[in-house]
Every structure is written in structure tokens, then in C-alpha cells.
Amino acid sequence: MSSTKGGAEGLDPRVARSRAVIVTAATEHFLRNGYVGANVDEIAAEARVSKRTIYNVFGAKEQLFRESLGEALATAERFSRQLSVELGTTDDVAAEVRDAATRLAATVLGGPVVRLRRLLIGEAERFPDLAEDYYARAPGRVMASLADGLRRFHERGLLRIPDPDLAAEHFAFLVMGAPLDRALFATEPPAAEEVAARAVAGAEVFLRAYLSA
Amino acid sequence: MSSTKGGAEGLDPRVARSRAVIVTAATEHFLRNGYVGANVDEIAAEARVSKRTIYNVFGAKEQLFRESLGEALATAERFSRQLSVELGTTDDVAAEVRDAATRLAATVLGGPVVRLRRLLIGEAERFPDLAEDYYARAPGRVMASLADGLRRFHERGLLRIPDPDLAAEHFAFLVMGAPLDRALFATEPPAAEEVAARAVAGAEVFLRAYLSA
DNA sequence: GTTGTAGTGCACTCTTGAGTGCAGAAGACG
DNA sequence: CGTCTTCTGCACTCAAGAGTGCACTACAAC
Numbered sequence: 001m002s003s004t005k006g007g008a009e010g011l012d013p014r015v016a017r018s019r020a021v022i023v024t025a026a027t028e029h030f031l032r033n034g035y036v037g038a039n040v041d042e043i044a045a046e047a048r049v050s051k052r053t054i055y056n057v058f059g060a061k062e063q064l065f066r067e068s069l070g071e072a073l074a075t076a077e078r079f080s081r082q083l084s085v086e087l088g089t090t091d092d093v094a095a096e097v098r099d100a101a102t103r104l105a106a107t108v109l110g111g112p113v114v115r116l117r118r119l120l121i122g123e124a125e126r127f128p129d130l131a132e133d134y135y136a137r138a139p140g141r142v143m144a145s146l147a148d149g150l151r152r153f154h155e156r157g158l159l160r161i162p163d164p165d166l167a168a169e170h171f172a173f174l175v176m177g178a179p180l181d182r183a184l185f186a187t188e189p190p191a192a193e194e195v196a197a198r199a200v201a202g203a204e205v206f207l208r209a210y211l212s213a
Numbered sequence: 214m215s216s217t218k219g220g221a222e223g224l225d226p227r228v229a230r231s232r233a234v235i236v237t238a239a240t241e242h243f244l245r246n247g248y249v250g251a252n253v254d255e256i257a258a259e260a261r262v263s264k265r266t267i268y269n270v271f272g273a274k275e276q277l278f279r280e281s282l283g284e285a286l287a288t289a290e291r292f293s294r295q296l297s298v299e300l301g302t303t304d305d306v307a308a309e310v311r312d313a314a315t316r317l318a319a320t321v322l323g324g325p326v327v328r329l330r331r332l333l334i335g336e337a338e339r340f341p342d343l344a345e346d347y348y349a350r351a352p353g354r355v356m357a358s359l360a361d362g363l364r365r366f367h368e369r370g371l372l373r374i375p376d377p378d379l380a381a382e383h384f385a386f387l388v389m390g391a392p393l394d395r396a397l398f399a400t401e402p403p404a405a406e407e408v409a410a411r412a413v414a415g416a417e418v419f420l421r422a423y424l425s426a
Numbered sequence: 427g428t429t430g431t432a433g434t435g436c437a438c439t440c441t442t443g444a445g446t447g448c449a450g451a452a453g454a455c456g
Numbered sequence: 457c458g459t460c461t462t463c464t465g466c467a468c469t470c471a472a473g474a475g476t477g478c479a480c481t482a483c484a485a486c
Contacts, residue, residue, distance in 0.1 A: 012484065014432050032338060036249040039473065050434045055475065057432095121397045122335020125245060131398040139394070166411070170418055173390030178382035181352070181393075184334045185344040198379070205383050209422040225454065227462055252443065263464045268445065 015057065021047045022054055026068040031115045035065055035123050069130055072116055076138040083107050084142060087149025093158045093211070097171075098203045100149070104142070105176040105199035109190060113138075114183045121184070143168045150210075160212045167210060174202035228270065234260045235267055239281040244328045248278055248336050282343055285329055289351040296320050296355060300362025306371045306424070310384075311416045313362070317355070318389040318412035322403060326351075327396045334397070356381045363423075373425045380423060387415035 025047035029038040040061055044051040058064040087100050107113070116134070124131040146168035154161040161167045179190050179198055238260035242251040253274055257264040271277040300313050320326070329347070337344040359381035367374035374380045392403050392411055 012432065014483070018433075034247070034249070034335065034338075036247070037339075040475085041473075050436095051474095052435080052476085053433055061474065118334055118337060121331055122247060124331060124398055124400065125247075126250075128400045131400075135395065135398045163414075166414055169391035169411075170387055170415065173386040173394075174383055177386030177390040177394075181386075181390075182348065184397075185337055185348045187337065187341045187344075198382075201376075201379055202383065205422045209418045225462065227453065231463080253445085254443075263466095264444095265446085265465080266463055269462075274444065 018049055018053050019057055022049055023068050023071055026064050027072055031119050073134050080138045080141040084145030088152025094207055098200055101175040101199040101203035102196050105195050108176055109179055109195045159210050171206050174206050175199045231262055231266050232270055236281050236284055239277050240285055244332050286347050293351045293354040301365025307420055311413055314388040314412040314416035315409050318408050321389055322392055322408045372423050384419050387419050388412045
């Protein structure tokens with residue numbers, strides 16, 4: 001306890017810097033090798049930091065894993081939030097739904113989301129709380145906000161959505177279910193056009209099933 | 214080379230027995246702990262076999278993993294085959310589709326399939342060939358046979374299926390996408406009634422979108 | 427500048443776990 | 457029966473990798 005004020009942010013800048021570079025390197029290593037397969041010496045080397053510093057800051061490998069994943073989860077959550085802008089606000093249902101579909105698919109399948117999912121699934125037995133946490137913060141939020149948008153459409157009579165939560169699931173998995181599942185097992189990501197095409201096709205099917213007309 | 218005939222099945226029964234009990238124990242351990250996390254001494258203990266025997270039979274941990282998973286994949290493939298009986302044979306489309314939905318969901322979500330998927334996903338970086346192989350042999354087959362059935366319905370004018378492969382994906386993921394995804398992150402399996410209910414709901418949506426009428 | 431805290435390098439300990447060697451017991455097979 | 461193979465138990469080697477101790481340097485804050 002040496003800081004001038006009481007805040008936790010008044011840290012020695014050296015610590016902040018170390019923390020940041022370590023977490024970056026560690027995240028990459030854990031994503032690539034899993035928890036057991038990752039190796040602290042390598043993380044230290046890549047972060048250009050002594051192994052001792054890692055232990056001074058994090059205390060143990062498990063803590064390092066948890067904090068690194070914590071950052072990754074926060075990022076995933078931010079992604080989810082920004083994805084969930086408005087749905088159900090205009091009159092052009094079809095356009096809105098198609099747009100949401102392509103954005104959803106591109107976000108989930110285009111970035112680092114799949115790697116994070118692979119890691120969490122692989123470690124679900126060892127770190128069930130992290131897997132749970134991810135699910136609540138990322139896919140859970142997306143589903144909830146999709147459901148909100150669908151509910152709005154329903155209330156305005158533009159779609160017939162008796163159960164918005166269920167419909168949100170149908171939407172999400174029509175749009176990206178198959179490519180996402182595939183991607184979890186594949187080493188390289190799916191082609192963007194392929195993903196976009198299926199997203200649109202899924203959106204069409206969703207509309208056919210849920211349009212009021 | 215001591216066997217009387219030339220076949221590979223004329224093995225010393227001791228070897229066959231060892232192999233079997235080892236693979237059983239190993240599969241369980243790998244499913245629970247992943248490749249790196251599994252430990253050969255424990256596998257030997259659980260199989261009630263000396264560690265030396267494991268190495269006499271399999272030579273190395275990686276080989277043990279591959280052969281154990283090979284059996285598991287064969288089982289998964291058998292499951293897939295028996296699942297894919299006939300679809301598109303009667304006139305009662307709705308009943309057939311609903312039935313296929315509940316059977317599909319129950320098979321994939323009720324048994325050991327989810328654990329196998331977790332393992333393969335977690336090891337996809339280390340054993341990409343196994344993940345690939347699984348995908349081709351299990352989900353791939355199911356998709357193909359679903360597509361066949363849907364094509365039959367289309368040809369008979371009972372459903373309108375312009376792209377059977379795509380429609381098969383839509384069907385599968387409407388029926389069990391959300392629970393399957395959820396299950397990959399959860400430690401305990403979903404409730405059977407829950408699964409069945411969603412399967413039927415997904416089937417209804419599929420019919421609404423793809424019925425010719 | 428002085429003082430305190432953080433980071434470095436490196437040698438070190440300890441544990442775990444893969445894989446081996448061997449001598450003897452137990453089972454297969456003629 | 458005798459012979460050959462496999463299985464066992466156990467002690468062993470070897471490598472990797474987590475985590476520590478310490479003397480020293482470098483930077484931060486006043």
C-alpha cells in the first residue's frame with residue numbers, strides 16, 4: 001500500500017505495463033495450446049518479461065489463466081453489446097432481419113470468437129465457471145437482445161413471434177448454426193462469402209416461418 | 214508371427230482382452246481429462262493392467278489416444294447410420310419430420326456424443342485429422358441422409374426444398390442447435406424433456422418454412 | 427539524490443508423468 | 457508335458473515444467 005490516493009488505478013506504471021503485455025502473450029498461448037499445454041516460460045519469453053515477473057504479478061498459472069480469459073470474456077461481451085444495436089425499429093422487417101443475420105454471422109465467425117469458444121469448451125471440465133460465465137455474458141446477451149427486437153416486431157404486428165426467446169434461438173442457429181459447428185472442428189476459418197451467403201439464406205427461412213402474413 | 218492362419222484376428226486372446234479393457238479405460242480418461250491431462254498410470258490402474266502392457270500393445274500415449282478415439286468415432290458413425298433410417302417415405306410429412314427431430318435431438322444430446330465433441334474440439338489444434346474425420350463420419354453422414362430424405366419429399370411434392378443440403382442444415386440446427394451449443398459449455402447434460410420440446414418446436418418452424426402449401 | 431518498489435537473470439528445487447528394463451509368474455498352444 | 461508369448465510389478469531414467477530464492481539493476485515518487 002504505497003499509493004497516494006486509495007484507488008486501485010494508482011498503480012505503479014511498471015506493473016500496469018507488465019500486466020498488459022503478459023496478458024496479451026498469455027491469451028495467445030492459452031488459445032493455441034490450452035491450459036495444460038501452455039507453458040509459462042514461453043509466455044514470459046514472448047511477453048519479453050522474466051518468468052519471475054509473471055509470478056510476482058499473478059502468483060500462479062491458474063490465476064494467469066483466469067485473468068487472461070477474463071479479459072477475453074470482457075472483449076467478447078463488448079462485441080455482443082455492440083452487435084445488439086436496434087432490431088425491430090423500422091418497418092422493413094426483411095431488410096433488418098437480413099442485416100442482423102449477416103452482422104451476427106460475420107462477428108461470430110469472422111473473428112477470434114471461435115478460438116475462444118474452442119478453448120472454453122476444451123477446458124469446460126477444468127474451469128466450468130469460466131465456460132458458464134462466457135455463455136451468460138456473450139451468447140446469452142446476444143440472444144436476449146435478439147429476443148427483444150423480435151418482440152418489438154411482434155408487438156407492431158410485423159412478425160408473429162409467440163415465444164421470442166425460442167424464436168431468437170431459431171434465428172441465430174438458422175443463420176450461423178452449421179458454419180459455427182463446423183468451425184469448432186476445423187483448423188481454419190470458413191470463407192467470409194460462404195458465411196454471408198448462409199446467413200442470408202437462414203434469414204429468408206426465418207422470415208418464411210415467422211412472417212405474420 | 215505365431216498364429217496358425219494368416220489373419221490378424223488369430224491373435225493371442227490375452228492381447229485382445231488387454232486391448233479391449235485398455236481402450237475402454239483410456240477413452241473414459243481422455244474424455245474426462247483431455248489428451249495432455251490424461252495420465253497413463255491412472256489408465257493402467259483403472260484397466261487393471263500393468264503400464265508395461267499398455268506400452269507393449271500401443272507403443273506410445275499418442276497411439277493409445279488415436280486408437281481409443283478411433284473406436285469412439287466408429288461408434289459415433291454407427292449411431293449416425295442407425296439414425297438415418299428412412300425419411301420421405303410416407304405421406305405424413307409432419308409426423309415424419311417431428312419424429313426425426315426428436316430422435317435426432319435425443320441421440321445427439323442424450324448420450325456420450327457431447328463429451329466426444331468436447332474432447333475433439335479441445336484437441337482440434339493438436340489432432341486436426343481426428344476432428345476432421347469425426348465431422349465427415351458422424352455429422353456429415355447425418356446431414357447427407359437428412360438431405361436425401363428431404364429430397365424425396367420434394368420430389369413427391371410434399372415439401373418445397375430447393376437446396377436439400379442447406380435445408381438439412383436448417384432442420385438440424387432448428388431442432389437442436391441451441392441446446393447442443395449450450396451443452397458444449399455446460400458440465401451437465403440438458404433435461405430430456407426440454408430437449409424433446411425444443412426439437413418439436415424446431416420441427417414446426419421447419420415445416421412452416423418448407424411446406425409446399 | 428534518496429528511498430522504495432518492480433523487474434531481471436539464473437540457478438535451483440520438486441513434482442509429475444512418459445517411457446524402459448528386467449526377472450519372474452501366468453496363461454496359450456501344441 | 458514343454459515351450460513360447462504375454463502380463464506383472466517395480467524400480468528406474470529422463471524431460472518438462474511449475475514455482476522459488478537471490479543478488480543486482482532500473483525505474484518511480486518524493
